Amino acid sequence: MSLTRDQMRRIAYLARMEISDADAESTLERINEIFLGLIEPMLAVDTRGVEPMAHAQDLTQRLRADIVTEMDCREAFQAIAPETDAGLYLVPRVIE
Amino acid sequence: MIARTLREFSRALEKREISSIELTRFYLDRIERYNPKLNAFITLDPERSLAQAKEADARIAAGRAEALTGVPLAQKDIFCARGWRTSCASRMLADFVSPYDSTVVERFNAEGVVLLGKTNMDEFAMGSSNENSYFGPVRNPWDTDRVPGGSSGGSAAAVAASLAPAATATDTGGSIRQPSALSGVTGIKPTYGIVSRYGMIAFASSLDQGGPIAWTAEDCALLLNAMSGFDERDSTSLDRPKEDYLRELSSEKGGKPLAGLKIGLPKEFFGEGCERGVMDRAMEALAVYRELGARTVEISLPNMELSIPAYYVIAPAEASSNLSRYDGVRYGYRAPEYGDIDDMYGKTRSQGFGAEVRRRILIGTYVLSHGYYDAYYLQAQRVRRLIANDFSAAFECCDIIAGPTTPTTAFRIGEKTADPVRMYLSDIYTIAVNLAGLPGLSHPCGFSEGLPVGFQLIGGYFSEARLLEAAHRFQQATDWHLCRPTAFDGV
Numbered sequence: 302m303s304l305t306r307d308q309m310r311r312i313a314y315l316a317r318m319e320i321s322d323a324d325a326e327s328t329l330e331r332i333n334e335i336f337l338g339l340i341e342p343m344l345a346v347d348t349r350g351v352e353p354m355a356h357a358q359d360l361t362q363r364l365r366a367d368i369v370t371e372m373d374c375r376e377a378f379q380a381i382a383p384e385t386d387a388g389l390y391l392v393p394r395v396i397e
Numbered sequence: 398m399i400a401r402t403l404r405e406f407s408r409a410l411e412k413r414e415i416s417s418i419e420l421t422r423f424y425l426d427r428i429e430r431y432n433p434k435l436n437a438f439i440t441l442d443p444e445r446s447l448a449q450a451k452e453a454d455a456r457i458a459a460g461r462a463e464a465l466t467g468v469p470l471a472q473k474d475i476f477c478a479r480g481w482r483t484s485c486a487s488r489m490l491a492d493f494v495s496p497y498d499s500t501v502v503e504r505f506n507a508e509g510v511v512l513l514g515k516t517n518m519d520e521f522a523m524g525s526s527n528e529n530s531y532f533g534p535v536r537n538p539w540d541t542d543r544v545p546g547g548s549s550g551g552s553a554a555a556v557a558a559s560l561a562p563a564a565t566a567t568d569t570g571g572s573i574r575q576p577s578a579l580s581g582v583t584g585i586k587p588t589y590g591i592v593s594r595y596g597m598i599a600f601a602s603s604l605d606q607g608g609p610i611a612w613t614a615e616d617c618a619l620l621l622n623a624m625s626g627f628d629e630r631d632s633t634s635l636d637r638p639k640e641d642y643l644r645e646l647s648s649e650k651g652g653k654p655l656a657g658l659k660i661g662l663p664k665e666f667f668g669e670g671c672e673r674g675v676m677d678r679a680m681e682a683l684a685v686y687r688e689l690g691a692r693t694v695e696i697s698l699p700n701m702e703l704s705i706p707a708y709y710v711i712a713p714a715e716a717s718s719n720l721s722r723y724d725g726v727r728y729g730y731r732a733p734e735y736g737d738i739d740d741m742y743g744k745t746r747s748q749g750f751g752a753e754v755r756r757r758i759l760i761g762t763y764v765l766s767h768g769y770y771d772a773y774y775l776q777a778q779r780v781r782r783l784i785a786n787d788f789s790a791a792f793e794c795c796d797i798i799a800g801p802t803t804p805t806t807a808f809r810i811g812e813k814t815a816d817p818v819r820m821y822l823s824d825i826y827t828i829a830v831n832l833a834g835l836p837g838l839s840h841p842c843g844f845s846e847g848l849p850v851g852f853q854l855i856g857g858y859f860s861e862a863r864l865l866e867a868a869h870r871f872q873q874a875t876d877w878h879l880c881r882p883t884a885f886d887g888v
Contacts, residue, residue, distance in 0.1 A: 353778035357834020
């Protein structure tokens, strides 16, 4: 199957990534080449009864003691933010 | 002076035949002279490097030197280093000065290693040619019209042209081994979980692994000793006893040094699709291994071909999740003009990411989306299991798997940029190793039409010392690893 332009727009919105009209056609074409030329043949492989492998090592997540290990770095971290005020990150108004 | 390995520099520093300041200046001068031709480094800070060298000299004088104290090292620009711009070769992080050190950088700092500069790469490590960098492509020192491989192209080119004695790199689908092969240097991707990923900018977290690139396997072992080990701050770091990766290298062995070693040759690595010149060099390398005492046996990895489709579902899926953090709010690029918050996200991310990264985020978002997750993502994970099982079965009949690292030598800049599918196929021999989480090494094994050819060794989990030993014995019997591009001979 190949992706339609509308499907790609929907995915781009989910990924919060604007696609200009100029780019839309070529992006769609490339993505469909990848799906049809590369990924599609894998879908026919019989994997019934095969356990999905999410990770290279069969690990369980380690737990650690609930104690403070890092210092307060707010100033250093906010110094590299696009826009801050009084210790807060600024974004366009979300709630009217 | 330039025909020296890290190991030799380390000894010379220890004996005070040279100072760290002299050595650092020497490389900084070479970078100044040759980097404009290669674009291997994207961030330099000579003052900071020389200050570190001065400290290292004081430490050596005080008798507190460790194995790598005073040697200069290039860091791939994926490793956060406090006070250094850490861009991942993306516009998204083009002005990001890291407020903290990655564990890898912290460990090298603790040893007194000098950070020489940050090397160019494919944006967010997505690429096989280093053409996807916001800072422009890296050129291959053996032929500057060609790519050095990727994503760690800057690290490989810097080491090949002696702009650094060694460099760090990362490997998600071949990004240490493929550029090492195409640039004529030695690199190892360790078992997943050996090198901490803390502060190593994430691409596909279940596949990403850091490792070294150097001239020799011995230098790689020396670097891996410093880089590896358990790290509390990486939840996938393996808690196991610290290893000395040099231990097998120095052992004196009577007779043939690799006697008893059984090398498996997957028929899938030696079939169609591999260039004649590459295959010839691989066969000659095998002849050397046999002379050193190894035996070879034919094996099969029947699901090898599926590693590329599985990878191009799993890696983009993980990337789409990892890269959702770049939202223009806390750090990194923010679009200069926007309306509401969705518009800010949309513009920031479409302007901040390059075309290949955007493409992979879209693919990843799609394969994880409602209605497609089972068909694509879960299927890819099941195929991943089949590939890992192939390796387990193969290691029942051999100790090491070997073959060419790549199907071709370095290709021309621009040759594959319009065709992502063809580009992706240049990782055909390396990708399966990441899916299984195994260690893999590439070392030079000669030239085809003047371009370096790489030979890959793959081992079972935690077999790094064995792979490094095999490559070391090969390098004691040959001198391909010491060949250097003549265009960068001047001092």
